[in-house]
Amino acid sequence: MTTQAKKLPGTDVVVVGLGWAGSIVAKELADAGLRVIGFERGAWRDTASDFNIASAADELRYVQRQELMLRTRQNTCTLRNNVTQTALPMRTWGSFHPGNGTGGAGNHWAGITFRFQPDEFHLKSHLEDRYGKQALEGLSVQDWGTTWEEMEPFYDAFERVAGISGKAGNIGGTLIEGGNPFEGPRRRDYPNPPTQQTFAPTLFAEAARNLGYKPFPVPSALASQGYTNSYGVTMGPCTFCGFCTNYGCANYSKASAIVNVLPALIRMPNFTAKTHCEVLEVRKDSSGKRATGIVYVDANGQTWEQPAEIVVVAAFTFENVRLMLLSGIGEPYDPVSNTGTTGRNYAYQTANNVQLFFDEGKNFNPFIGGGAIGMGIDEFNNDNFDHSGLGFVGGGSTRVTPIGAAPIASRPVPPGTPRWGSQWKKTTAQYYSASMSIGCEASNYSSRTNYLSLDPTYKDPHGRPLLRITFDFTENDLRMAQYVTGKTAEIARALNPSLVVESPRKAPWNNTSYQSSHVVGGFVMGADPATSSVNKHLQVWDVPNLFVVGASAFPQNPGYNPTGTVGALAFKAAHAIRTLYLKRPGEMISV
Amino acid sequence: MTTPPLAGLSRRSLLKASATTVAASAAAYTQAATVKGVPSWLPFDHNGPLHYQDQQPQFFSAEQLREVEAIVERLIPGDELSVSGKEAGCAVFIDRQLAGQYGTYERLYQHGPFIAGVEPKSDHVPRERYRLGLEELEKHCQQSYQKHFSELPDAQRDEVLQALEGGKIEFAGIESQVFFEQVLQNTMEGFFADPVYGGNRDMVSWKMLGFPGARYDYRPYIARHNQKLELIPLSIIGSSAWSRKA
Ligand SMILES: Cc1cc2nc3c(=O)[nH]c(=O)nc-3n(C[C@H](O)[C@H](O)[C@H](O)COP(=O)(O)OP(=O)(O)OC[C@H]3O[C@@H](n4cnc5c(N)ncnc54)[C@H](O)[C@@H]3O)c2cc1C
Numbered sequence: 001m002t003t004q005a006k007k008l009p010g011t012d013v014v015v016v017g018l019g020w021a022g023s024i025v026a027k028e029l030a031d032a033g034l035r036v037i038g039f040e041r042g043a044w045r046d047t048a049s050d051f052n053i054a055s056a057a058d059e060l061r062y063v064q065r066q067e068l069m070l071r072t073r074q075n076t077c078t079l080r081n082n083v084t085q086t087a088l089p090m091r092t093w094g095s096f097h098p099g100n101g102t103g104g105a106g107n108h109w110a111g112i113t114f115r116f117q118p119d120e121f122h123l124k125s126h127l128e129d130r131y132g133k134q135a136l137e138g139l140s141v142q143d144w145g146t147t148w149e150e151m152e153p154f155y156d157a158f159e160r161v162a163g164i165s166g167k168a169g170n171i172g173g174t175l176i177e178g179g180n181p182f183e184g185p186r187r188r189d190y191p192n193p194p195t196q197q198t199f200a201p202t203l204f205a206e207a208a209r210n211l212g213y214k215p216f217p218v219p220s221a222l223a224s225q226g227y228t229n230s231y232g233v234t235m236g237p238c239t240f241c242g243f244c245t246n247y248g249c250a251n252y253s254k255a256s257a258i259v260n261v262l263p264a265l266i267r268m269p270n271f272t273a274k275t276h277c278e279v280l281e282v283r284k285d286s287s288g289k290r291a292t293g294i295v296y297v298d299a300n301g302q303t304w305e306q307p308a309e310i311v312v313v314a315a316f317t318f319e320n321v322r323l324m325l326l327s328g329i330g331e332p333y334d335p336v337s338n339t340g341t342t343g344r345n346y347a348y349q350t351a352n353n354v355q356l357f358f359d360e361g362k363n364f365n366p367f368i369g370g371g372a373i374g375m376g377i378d379e380f381n382n383d384n385f386d387h388s389g390l391g392f393v394g395g396g397s398t399r400v401t402p403i404g405a406a407p408i409a410s411r412p413v414p415p416g417t418p419r420w421g422s423q424w425k426k427t428t429a430q431y432y433s434a435s436m437s438i439g440c441e442a443s444n445y446s447s448r449t450n451y452l453s454l455d456p457t458y459k460d461p462h463g464r465p466l467l468r469i470t471f472d473f474t475e476n477d478l479r480m481a482q483y484v485t486g487k488t489a490e491i492a493r494a495l496n497p498s499l500v501v502e503s504p505r506k507a508p509w510n511n512t513s514y515q516s517s518h519v520v521g522g523f524v525m526g527a528d529p530a531t532s533s534v535n536k537h538l539q540v541w542d543v544p545n546l547f548v549v550g551a552s553a554f555p556q557n558p559g560y561n562p563t564g565t566v567g568a569l570a571f572k573a574a575h576a577i578r579t580l581y582l583k584r585p586g587e588m589i590s591v
Numbered sequence: 592m593t594t595p596p597l598a599g600l601s602r603r604s605l606l607k608a609s610a611t612t613v614a615a616s617a618a619a620y621t622q623a624a625t626v627k628g629v630p631s632w633l634p635f636d637h638n639g640p641l642h643y644q645d646q647q648p649q650f651f652s653a654e655q656l657r658e659v660e661a662i663v664e665r666l667i668p669g670d671e672l673s674v675s676g677k678e679a680g681c682a683v684f685i686d687r688q689l690a691g692q693y694g695t696y697e698r699l700y701q702h703g704p705f706i707a708g709v710e711p712k713s714d715h716v717p718r719e720r721y722r723l724g725l726e727e728l729e730k731h732c733q734q735s736y737q738k739h740f741s742e743l744p745d746a747q748r749d750e751v752l753q754a755l756e757g758g759k760i761e762f763a764g765i766e767s768q769v770f771f772e773q774v775l776q777n778t779m780e781g782f783f784a785d786p787v788y789g790g791n792r793d794m795v796s797w798k799m800l801g802f803p804g805a806r807y808d809y810r811p812y813i814a815r816h817n818q819k820l821e822l823i824p825l826s827i828i829g830s831s832a833w834s835r836k837a
Pocket residue numbers: 016017018019020021022039040041042096097098099100101102103104105106107108109110111112113114245246277278279280314315316317319371372517518549550551561562563564566
């Protein structure tokens with residue numbers, strides 16, 4: 001630190017980041033009577049003032065100008081595909097869209113809220129048992145150190161807080177018609193019924209059913225009806241406005257920390273939020289085995305030290321890992337020697353797409369929809385199909401989710417169409433309402449060469465290194481992408497479109513167009529400190545009063561969106577602190 | 592004559608007010624804050640889209656505006672589907688965008704080194720791209736045709752634009768393709784964005800596509816599969832349907 005940090009009076013708990021993960025942990029710990037201070041580098045956001053219905057439907061502002069996203073001027077990452085390259089900074093967000101301000105990326109997310117499947121939590125053991133060790137060659141896939149049975153109550157807790165709308169496929173082992181038959185056994189149904197569907201997902205589901213698959217409504221954080229959650233906060237019904245992904249919701253319908261958690265939390269006398277306060281570092285004592293608090297800088301550039309008995313870092317994957325690297329927590333991962341854990345096992349999502357164009361008889365009204373309105377199938381996801389002889393492991397969730405079609409970005413035309421002029425205009429107008437797409441959001445399995453580290457060249461406004469991403473799609477994932485996209489295209493053809501355009505994900509990874517914000521790993525959970533950074537309670541190995549919560553804990557990424565699991569992990573960590581850690585503060589939890 | 596839809600503030604004057612409060616409250620708002628209890632807020636606190644009531648160019652000179660209009664008129668030509676990009680206000684849109692924070696990439700990471708030939712293609716911010724690109728375009732047209740770009744017939748303007756798109760014209764100081772891509776992107780933004788930003792006049796592009804604009808409730812329509820809904824589009828500025836006849 002350049003300036004001397006002024007020391008503030010201590011508190012019980014400091015939480016870094018007030019998105020989904022941080023807000024849930026803060027609420028659960030405040031409910032236990034602890035004094036909690038939440039730090040957020042961005043503004044305090046509130047539906048009524050920030051996402052007003054009069055001005056929320058503004059594509060230029062929210063999509064093109066990225067109004068709700070973190071300003072790259074404040075913080076960004078550098079990227080390269082492999083260690084031989086020099087990483088360059090992301091000056092505008094492209095491949096992913098990190099958030100800022102209370103609610104975090106959870107304000108402008110899409111809201112698709114899956115649980116991971118039971119086998120996911122022991123993926124390495126499961127795949128090796130089924131296909132042999134060689135199936136995982138070149139990959140650093142590993143077990144999570146926890147189980148489905150341990151996770152299930154916390155998935156349930158998150159679904160109740162977020163008011164998820166969906167249809168159960170498996171309650172206590174009994175399969176339910178119309179739900180996802182591949183989901184793990186759940187204790188009870190979703191808190192809200194599925195939302196209504198537009199034309200495109202309905203068509204897709206029909207075609208999938210005819211092919212023998214089992215389509216189900218995509219589990220959705222867009223409320224199908226008015227709902228009051230377990231914290232007593234009320235959501236309004238989704239109106240399918242189509243200004244959803246990349247926008248905030250003006251109807252209190254899309255679940256987020258600012259709708260579902262913070263209104264209850266901020267009214268508690270033992271909670272304080274500090275906004276426009278960026279945390280720079282987690283401080284440790286001289287033994288290195290105890291976090292003493294955090295150092296943050298306020299908007300005037302003044303640095304402060306906030307001592308705390310417990311420190312929880314929930315600042316999204318990138319900043320979780322960067323803060324750990326900057327604070328010297330854990331050993332930085334080195335891909336050459338394959339040692340160290342901080343930054344290890346970074347993974348992404350392998351996003352694939354199939355576009356359908358119809359010359360006759362279809363009017364999709366594509367402007368009606370929302371981030372998580374849609375129908376999907378899971379026959380080609382994860383290990384739901386036999387991979388013997390296929391040459392890859394993993395798979396993806398195949399689905400049609402019409403998110404809305406604001407036309408600066410959403411104007412699908414067949415490849416080869418001119419980009420301007422009369423012909424461009426004619427084709428654009430012709431297909432605006434006559435095309436749909438089927439996505440396949442597929443797994444991304446970690447490997448030795450994909451990791452996070454500090455950039456040697458590029459600095460943030462405080463002069464500290466940016467986070468450097470070294471990432472490319474592995475051969476395994478590219479083969480998987482070909483396969484699942486082919487399967488998706490078969491369903492597309494069953495709908496008899498005039499044209500099908502298949503876009504399996506290809507290497508090299510780049511920042512030119514949006515893929516997903518599902519960046520995971522880098523500070524992963526596990527049972528072995530040699531290959532993980534936190535235990536199954538999200539407690540940092542050897543620094544027992546420090547917890548790091550978020551998708552940074554995923555050892556690899558299945559073919560599902562992350563936030564259902566991020567929410568569950570937040571409840572899991574808070575539960576462990578309340579019921580186990582507080583009994584023996586300062587010690588690693590050993591059960 | 593139309594009167595404001597409701598007694599008191601019209602939607603338009605609310606937006607006008609909020610455009611000024613954006614600047615004022617943005618400064619106050621980036622102060623560190625300690626939030627406890629029920630946070631105080633005002634409706635329309637800081638959420639109005641920043642736009643201009645003033646019709647004068649905010650950034651371009653009259654000559655620059657004329658040349659940009661001549662470009663957007665060919666990128667989006669007038670035909671039976673819609674008026675041209677020029678008539679839709681795309682050049683006005685671009686002018687206003689360049690005058691605002693977008694013009695200087697104020698929100699973006701701007702530290703070097705910028706590595707030439709690799710991403711990013713250019714370290715120029717949008718204002719400089721237009722300034723340099725328009726200068727070079729003028730030089731090119733004077734050398735090849737002894738005319739301004741705007742004086743060329745349609746077919747010749749299209750040829751020049753195609754050559755720019757394909758990187759076949761050498762510019763000094765900026766790659767011609769970088770300039771072309773910048774103008775194309777902003778033209779499309781202007782044509783399809785909400786009219787509050789100066790383009791898409793009379794919601795021409797939305798009417799062409801059948802996009803209903805800033806409507807926020809499709810519950811009555813979601814179950815009407817595969818039907819043409821013929822919804823009249825709505826802008827953030829408001830709708831004439833909201834105004835009572837005097
Ligand atoms: C466009 C988009 C669509 C998405 N769609 C889906 C989807 O359909 N389904 C799904 O499951 N997931 C989706 N996601 C991902 C989802 O948004 C994230 O998984 C989720 O928001 C993660 O929650 P979090 O609390 O870990 O992080 P965040 O929500 O990012 O919150 C972290 C908070 O920490 C703050 N912070 C960071 N660093 C600091 C610091 N140094 N000091 C103080 N504060 C700090 C940030 O400002 C932020 O508010 C989507 C994301 C985006 C961007």
